[in-house]
Amino acid sequence: MDEEYDYIVLGTGLTECILSGLLSVEGKKVLHMDRNDYYGGDSASLNLTQLYRKFRGDQAAPSELGRDRDYAVDLVPKFIIASGELTKILVHTKVTDYLEFKQIAGSYVFRDGKISKVPSNEMEAVRSPLMGLFEKRRAKKFFEFLQGWKDEDPATHQGINLDRDSMKTVYEKFGLEPGTQDFIGHAMALYLDDDYITKSARPTYERIVLYTSSMARYGKSPYIYPLYGLGELPQAFARLSAVYGGTYMLDKPVDEIVTDADGKFVGVRSGPEVAKAKAVLGDPSYFGAGSGDGGKVRVVEEGKVIRAICVLKHPIPGTEDADSAQIIIPQNQVGRKNDIYIAIVSSTHNVCAKDVYIAIVSTIVETDRPEMEIAPGLQLLGQIYEKFVTVSPLYTPTSDGKADNIFITRSYDATSHFETVVEDVQDVWQRVIGSPLVLKKREDPEVQ
Ligand SMILES: *[C@@H]1O[C@H](CO)[C@@H](O)[C@H](O)[C@H]1NC(C)=O
Numbered sequence: 001m002d003e004e005y006d007y008i009v010l011g012t013g014l015t016e017c018i019l020s021g022l023l024s025v026e027g028k029k030v031l032h033m034d035r036n037d038y039y040g041g042d043s044a045s046l047n048l049t050q051l052y053r054k055f056r057g058d059q060a061a062p063s064e065l066g067r068d069r070d071y072a073v074d075l076v077p078k079f080i081i082a083s084g085e086l087t088k089i090l091v092h093t094k095v096t097d098y099l100e101f102k103q104i105a106g107s108y109v110f111r112d113g114k115i116s117k118v119p120s121n122e123m124e125a126v127r128s129p130l131m132g133l134f135e136k137r138r139a140k141k142f143f144e145f146l147q148g149w150k151d152e153d154p155a156t157h158q159g160i161n162l163d164r165d166s167m168k169t170v171y172e173k174f175g176l177e178p179g180t181q182d183f184i185g186h187a188m189a190l191y192l193d194d195d196y197i198t199k200s201a202r203p204t205y206e207r208i209v210l211y212t213s214s215m216a217r218y219g220k221s222p223y224i225y226p227l228y229g230l231g232e233l234p235q236a237f238a239r240l241s242a243v244y245g246g247t248y249m250l251d252k253p254v255d256e257i258v259t260d261a262d263g264k265f266v267g268v269r270s271g272p273e274v275a276k277a278k279a280v281l282g283d284p285s286y287f288g289a290g291s292g293d294g295g296k297v298r299v300v301e302e303g304k305v306i307r308a309i310c311v312l313k314h315p316i317p318g319t320e321d322a323d324s325a326q327i328i329i330p331q332n333q334v335g336r337k338n339d340i341y342i343a344i345v346s347s348t349h350n351v352c353a354k355d356v357y358i359a360i361v362s363t364i365v366e367t368d369r370p371e372m373e374i375a376p377g378l379q380l381l382g383q384i385y386e387k388f389v390t391v392s393p394l395y396t397p398t399s400d401g402k403a404d405n406i407f408i409t410r411s412y413d414a415t416s417h418f419e420t421v422v423e424d425v426q427d428v429w430q431r432v433i434g435s436p437l438v439l440k441k442r443e444d445p446e447v448q
Helices: 013-024 048-056 085-093 120-129 132-148 167-174 179-186 202-218 231-244 375-379 418-434
Strands: 006-010 030-033 100-102 109-111 114-117 223-226 246-251 254-259 265-270 275-280 299-312 325-329 342-345 355-365 386-397 407-410
Touching: 006 265, 013 030, 013 085, 013 231, 013 325, 030 048, 030 231, 030 275, 048 179, 048 386, 109 179, 114 132, 120 342, 132 167, 132 179, 132 202, 179 202, 179 355, 202 418, 265 418, 275 375, 275 418, 325 375, 342 375, 407 418
Parallel strands: 006 030, 006 275, 030 246, 109 325, 275 407
Antiparallel strands: 100 223, 109 114, 254 265, 265 275, 299 355, 299 386, 325 342, 342 355
16 A cells, blocks of 8 residues: 555445546556445445444344345435436446446325325326316416427427526516425425525426436436445446556545645655545545544534334335335425435335335434434334434535545435536536546437
8 A cells, every 4th residue: 555646435335436436437546545444335235234323323223124235325425416416427438337226116296294205297287186277277277388388489388587587586477385495495406495486497407307307318307226236336447447457445544645745745654654646535524523634624513314224024104006205294284494315116116125124314404403303304204113313414515625635525415316426526527637527428228
């Protein structure tokens, strides 16, 4: 390890693995280290033994849950949007060669006390139990407007300027009820809160189009998911990096971030060895208080996210025809400021034994009793066989890293998809390289 590299990457979470993969493909000499003896950090998927060891200490997993090797339980639940940015990176890097994907079978939203499928076009809007007769007609007009929009053709604009008018103006033009706005803004545009309503309508329009085009791609939901769990993603990017000459060291403690007299990055010390590089990239846990970088303030806590991993012996009531699903509970529906997300997967995705379902309920914490906050989500699950709860801080770097060549990624947020992970990758890339990340268009991945 006493060598000189272009970049040292700390932590093998998905963000770091995408970055090291992309840097290696560009011909950079990369050393990638992790303090754990497994890949993935917070984006790992655990087998049953690892899951019980993490949450229950010495208590062994009950034998009725089946074989250890059938399990790959995600710690951070997220789905891949079929036409989204992560798919573009997977395709660009051909990491798709190392992975198999399957559709998520349903996308649901909670309104007025019950869950229903999210309609994704005007035809489905007309059939949806989410709306009454007159509201359906209004929603149909709204979806027709979005689908017909062409920037260059003012006749399709119906007096709306997507850049100047707010989403509020658009909702008002079509007379949509607050409950309808909830499912459009939160279950289709995938906003975490209602701040988007008073902003320019363009980004919301683009997000809804992304949802509908992703939905149209494979049919059942806009989401896809890798067989054997999300932990496969960082490993696939790590393989890519290794193919391009990247060096991997797992189970390697990081004892010091070595800097020069000006505070600029020099190297990383593990025991007596120091690896040197032009810059370091890494997840927040390798920097600041409590790490080998002790005494420095390089990250701040922005909030907390609660995640409850629940083992079920049945699908979620109301989604029985789906072996996997996402359910979004818009904040307004339960008197909150942040949405509650439920992601459920099963043996179809090779992440648990047959007839077992893994549901993860998550949200941004708003009070000092976080478990109470996810109660509306837990209530939808029916009987819960086992529940593992974590409350994790959300860290963000205090500086862009350009002054000291120390580039820090962000913690995984509460969103139910990877779009913000990719935004972070693009942001770090721009900071490190000085120019935007450009991806080539290639064939779509194969999905079962
Ligand atoms: C599950 O994880 C433990 C701990 O890392 C490991 O020893 C064991 O081999 C794993 N089980 C299977 C079936 O892969």
